[in-house]
Amino acid sequence: MGKIEWAMWANEQALASGLILLTGGIVGVAGQFRGWEFAAYSVAAGVFVCLLEYPRGKRAKGTSVERTGQYCFTVCVKAFGPLTRNYYVRAFLHAAICVPGGFMLATVLGCVCLGIASLIYLAAAIRGEHWEPILPRKEVRKPVAESIKNPPQNPPPRPPPEMRRKQAKDLESAAYDNPISVTADE
């Protein structure tokens, strides 16, 4: 499993966990469960995790596939610089976020899933991976070759017009050959 980039899987897992936390939180709040405050927290935490994890990072090797519409999220996440670039920070952040989810049944699953995502991010960080934004490539025009910069000022020398046009009567002495036969203008 040498070439695996753990961060890619951690990202999928974290996004899924965010959704599960969110769902558990909504159920807890809507059903007015005991400890609904923890459920309310989970809703917020779930949304935050989803926003953070939605933009996929750039793969170190190979082509990266963006998620639909992730550009604005990429810009926001990129703005936090080293905090979002470093996977150690993410690992500890997710570990911290998931803890309050454990205090209520509805959010326990989200808590455990996020904990697992945190562990995978830790593995990614230990292997030296980091988050790179996927940004659209800027078009680079090839530098124009020297000779193009100085086009010739004058047309090339040509014989006078009467000699240039091919005479229908005198095909042999013409200066060029037509692929289609010449007919005189009627």
Place this chain on the structure above:
Amino acid sequence: MGNWFVNNWFSAIIISVWMGLNIFLFVWFYFVYEQGETFYYTRHLLGSALAWARAPAAVLNFNCMLILLPVCRNLLSLLRGSFVRCSRTMRKQLDKNLTFHKLVAYMIALMTAVHMIAHLLNVEWLNNSRQGVYDNLSTALSNLEDDTDDSDHRTTYLNPIRKNDIDPQQIPTYFVFTSIAGLTGVIITLALILIITSSMEVIRRNYFEVFWYTHHLFIIFFAGLVIHGIGYIVRRQNKESYKEHNPLFCQNRTEDWGKIPECPIPQFEGGPAQTWWYVIGPMVIYLCERLLRFIRYMQNVQYRKIVMRPSKVLELQLVKKGFKMDVGQYVFLNCPAISQLEWHPFTMTSAPEEDFFSVHIRSAGDWTDKLIDIMQKLPEGSQGPKMGVDGPFGTASEDVFDYEVSMLVGAGIGVTPFASILKSIWYKFKDNDPNLKTRKIYFYWLCRETHAFEWFADLLKAQEKEMEERGMGDFLTYKLFLTGWDQSHVNYVMVNVDRETDVVTGLKQKTHYGRPNWDKEFEQVRKENPTSVVGMFLCGPEALGKVLEKKCGKYSDVDPRKTKFYFNKENF
């Protein structure tokens, strides 16, 4: 729309039947629990959440039974073989096995979510009843004690939450983690989530090992699933008690229970675990599949020839006793020297008429790189490392000879099954095989770089010569498309445009540059074969498959007398 239907009517039927069964199971079990009389008191505690939990459970049972079947490759090959006399349509269906597997998986995920949310509500409300938060009836029901005589250990209470001496907020969590149903539920849901996240396209295509190993959590999933229901947690009034104690009459007389003859203390029982009835069959079949793989692994495989081809392509010619193949089939290879557990699929490039089978392996990841490395370090003429071979497994390519006209499209390394087909054609022609229904073959090869051509170009050269000698130049029309050309190519070709053979491949057929114009190609085929049934076979990327499938639809005529294109795709 009409054309899509002509090509896919069988898929549409299968999906409709499957969806119909799902809906039927859901609705049926919903009403069993929502209206069953013995569940009257249970419903008082839980409301509709009871039915909302049990209906998805039934759908889950059904789908967990189905999910293992599409990946039993030997079973599918067997079915495919028995359908040889039957229509093409049935066999095409079996090629969509992975699509079906994914569809069933999505349904399982959806139903798990509904099931889990309903149970969250159930546990919360059971807890509240135990705490006496609700009306008298709920409290009375929850307070019912266990009234068993020890002989059969069947409990008679209604509310499975018995504990109320710890912090009420933590009781639901406590209950879930100390009951078999709850604990197995959490564990298998976790396994399911890990399986799903590692099966996302990004992970599956690029980090196959993660996908493959994590997917084996399905063992935990099924083990937990089978014991998930053994705790008798879903409770209903038992039949004798229902005869003596009518809930509608007694529900408002809780203080009189046990004191008046019409209302003796109600007795409850739990439902038995049922999931194992559904899943035991497929589990056994799958176990047999893995066993078969193991047996095949133990069989001896000899190396006839090992050749390193240009562009990091390795050709292995192997011999195995009793091994019989058909065109375009694939095998799974396992090399314990590289990895004990990994089996990787490769299409065979040899024809069934030969006395060995060969595979061409391209460097495409950890396992293939290591294999090529090992082979390169081998001394001349020696046997390679132990290799386990499982298969052969069937694919759509077997159908090539059943169509009057076939269009074969191979992109890059996807040309390999067609190597097998072309070789087989050559043998069949030589022997004047009557099974060969094909009159015409159009072959399109798309490739980025020229080096990878070489081993295949040699094959085409030999074919070209044979065809010419027999005056059968018309039988095979092939077009090669070089999609990764640059200026230097253009210059070289311009200089050599007058040569008889192509500068890149040495073949009589000139190489085309850039991608094929499919509209033009389809028009040409349609023009040359105005009344035939044309089979289109692709081995290549998804995007190309979508384009070709659409073109097949576009150029097919619903009128049965005119040309019809049928699209077949291989996938791994």
